Amino acid sequence: MTFSGEFLAFMGLALVAIIGGVLLLNLTKVVHMVVALIFTFVAIAGIYVLLSAEFVAAVQILIYSGAITIIMLFGIMLTKHDDESEPKTGKWRKLLVFLGIAGFAFAVYIGIYNFNIVQVPTTLHENNTMQIGKALYSKYIIPFELTSALLLVALVGSIILAKNEKKEGDSE
Amino acid sequence: MIKELLQSSPGWANFGIFFLLGAVLLLIVLGFVTYGILAERKVLGYMQLRHGPNQVGGRWGLLQTVADVLKLLLKEDIIPKAADKPLFIIAPAIAFAPSFMVLATIPFTDKFQFADIGVGLLYYIAVSGLTVFGMVLGGWASNNKYALLGGMRAAAQMISYEIPLVMSVLGVILLTGSLNLNDIVAQQEHGWFILLQPIGFIVFFIASIAELNRTPFDLPESENELVAGYHVEYTGFRWAFFMLAEYVYLFAMSALITVVFLGGWLAPFGFLGFIPGAVWFALKFSFVVFIYIWLRATLPRFRADKLMEFGWKVLLPIALGNIFLTALIKSLFF
Numbered sequence: 486m487t488f489s490g491e492f493l494a495f496m497g498l499a500l501v502a503i504i505g506g507v508l509l510l511n512l513t514k515v516v517h518m519v520v521a522l523i524f525t526f527v528a529i530a531g532i533y534v535l536l537s538a539e540f541v542a543a544v545q546i547l548i549y550s551g552a553i554t555i556i557m558l559f560g561i562m563l564t565k566h567d568d569e570s571e572p573k574t575g576k577w578r579k580l581l582v583f584l585g586i587a588g589f590a591f592a593v594y595i596g597i598y599n600f601n602i603v604q605v606p607t608t609l610h611e612n613n614t615m616q617i618g619k620a621l622y623s624k625y626i627i628p629f630e631l632t633s634a635l636l637l638v639a640l641v642g643s644i645i646l647a648k649n650e651k652k653e654g655d656s657e
Numbered sequence: 658m659i660k661e662l663l664q665s666s667p668g669w670a671n672f673g674i675f676f677l678l679g680a681v682l683l684l685i686v687l688g689f690v691t692y693g694i695l696a697e698r699k700v701l702g703y704m705q706l707r708h709g710p711n712q713v714g715g716r717w718g719l720l721q722t723v724a725d726v727l728k729l730l731l732k733e734d735i736i737p738k739a740a741d742k743p744l745f746i747i748a749p750a751i752a753f754a755p756s757f758m759v760l761a762t763i764p765f766t767d768k769f770q771f772a773d774i775g776v777g778l779l780y781y782i783a784v785s786g787l788t789v790f791g792m793v794l795g796g797w798a799s800n801n802k803y804a805l806l807g808g809m810r811a812a813a814q815m816i817s818y819e820i821p822l823v824m825s826v827l828g829v830i831l832l833t834g835s836l837n838l839n840d841i842v843a844q845q846e847h848g849w850f851i852l853l854q855p856i857g858f859i860v861f862f863i864a865s866i867a868e869l870n871r872t873p874f875d876l877p878e879s880e881n882e883l884v885a886g887y888h889v890e891y892t893g894f895r896w897a898f899f900m901l902a903e904y905v906y907l908f909a910m911s912a913l914i915t916v917v918f919l920g921g922w923l924a925p926f927g928f929l930g931f932i933p934g935a936v937w938f939a940l941k942f943s944f945v946v947f948i949y950i951w952l953r954a955t956l957p958r959f960r961a962d963k964l965m966e967f968g969w970k971v972l973l974p975i976a977l978g979n980i981f982l983t984a985l986i987k988s989l990f991f
Contacts, residue, residue: 514741516741516744516794516797516798517743517744520744520747520790520794523751523787523790527787539774539775539776539780540775540776540779540836543776543779543780543783544779544783546783546784546786546787547779547782547783547786547823550783550786550787550789550790551786551816551819553790554789554790554793554812554815554816555816557790557793557794557797557812558793558809558812561793561797561805561809612775613775614775614776614836
């Protein structure tokens with residue numbers, strides 16, 4: 486195995502992503518969890534860069550930075566400042582969960598160990614923004630338009646919901 | 658040169674070179690921040706019919722900012738008892754790191770650029786959006802109502818104004834056909850985008866002031882309603898980090914406007930091409946910084962509800978109209 490800079494970067498990013506995920510589950514305060522989530526998402530964006538998918542990486546950060554901010558605001562507004570989630574205890578439960586995880590890890594290991602991905606030379610890494618655009622507007626035009634219609638419906642729906650609330654407030 | 662370095666095998670020598678280059682850029686930026694703050698105080702002073710700093714470091718107050726920074730470094734580091742300690746410590750770092758990361762992609766001249774990323778413009782906007790975490794976290798971790806309000810406002814403002822910011826540069830991207838900042842500069846050889854995209858430029862400029870949290874959009878830290886917003890509880894070095902992030906963004910945003918709308922390092926007329934690109938870049942860049950300072954001295958602060966209305970009901974429709982118009986012009990004439 487060659488010890489290249491790419492490998493080092495991948496190891497660092499993967500570690501950050503996994504540690505972020507573990508912390509997300511283990512921390513007790515909502516805002517701390519959201520911080521762990523930020524690290525996971527940014528590390529995953531870094532892995533996209535390593536895979537030469539810069540456009541996906543930039544969009545990942547662009548979308549999730551807004552999304553996580555909203556999650557954080559909800560976390561701040563809907564919980565008390567010092568609220569902590571209560572740890573659930575139960576020895577049998579823990580043991581069962583551990584067995585389940587160990588079994589899953591074993592199954593994945595077996596599945597991955599001899600899994601042979603045929604390497605095909607591709608040109609996906611060259612000019613990938615343009616390639617994504619072309620694919621979206623030619624091959625996947627119907628799913629793309631359906632998604633945009635769905636988002637539009639969601640937008641209109643949220644505006645109607647927000648407006649209704651205001652009217653009730655006025656009439657009272 | 659950077660490209661060769663990136664493709665060579667890793668080693669301590671490469672690490673050293675990258676580290677050194679990064680450190681040099683950091684020093685340049687710190688130098689800019691030092692004298693940018695002084696320039697801001699001087700310009701604000703003269704616009705308000707007074708002199709500004711003129712005691713420390715000779716007639717022009719050249720050492721005023723240096724003395725201020727020294728004072729900040731020597732200050733006692735206070736963390737409030739009720740604050741969330743780990744977040745309180747990490748928040749200034751989260752706010753500052755993206756501001757320095759965005760500088761990597763900006764082409765200062767045709768040779769002086771760190772990372773020639775294919776999606777440079779998108780990278781800048783995406784990464785600069787990360788700073789808002791630092792502000793919200795700092796505001797929340799301080800355990801102070803004014804700080805929390807400031808953080809909330811920062812989040813709301815960043816999200817609302819990021820959308821017109823992205824929409825307004827779409828016109829430029831349409832005309833260039835690329836997100837790469839080098840390609841965008843190369844495209845401006847025969848006419849700057851400020852002339853081809855005047856509406857886009859105005860929307861971008863307004864949204865950029867909001868992203869920089871400067872007056873008239875400095876609601877997250879408005880000193881006369883929220884004391885100082887999200888950094889009320891911060892002092893000394895940590896407070897300096899928040900301020901540093903703000904001024905590094907001023908540097909980055911001015912550089913980005915120079916690159917995207919003012920032709921980057923290109924000379925305005927062909928016969929002036931003998932002057933090196935770095936000089937042109939510096940001139941245009943300084944002009945943009947001056948306009949930011951000028952606006953700060955001229956305009957009062959927005960009201961919070963007006964701010965949201967302005968972003969969603971005025972800037973966004975104009976930016977969308979601009980995209981439509983640009984697409985029409987491009988398909989008719991180009």
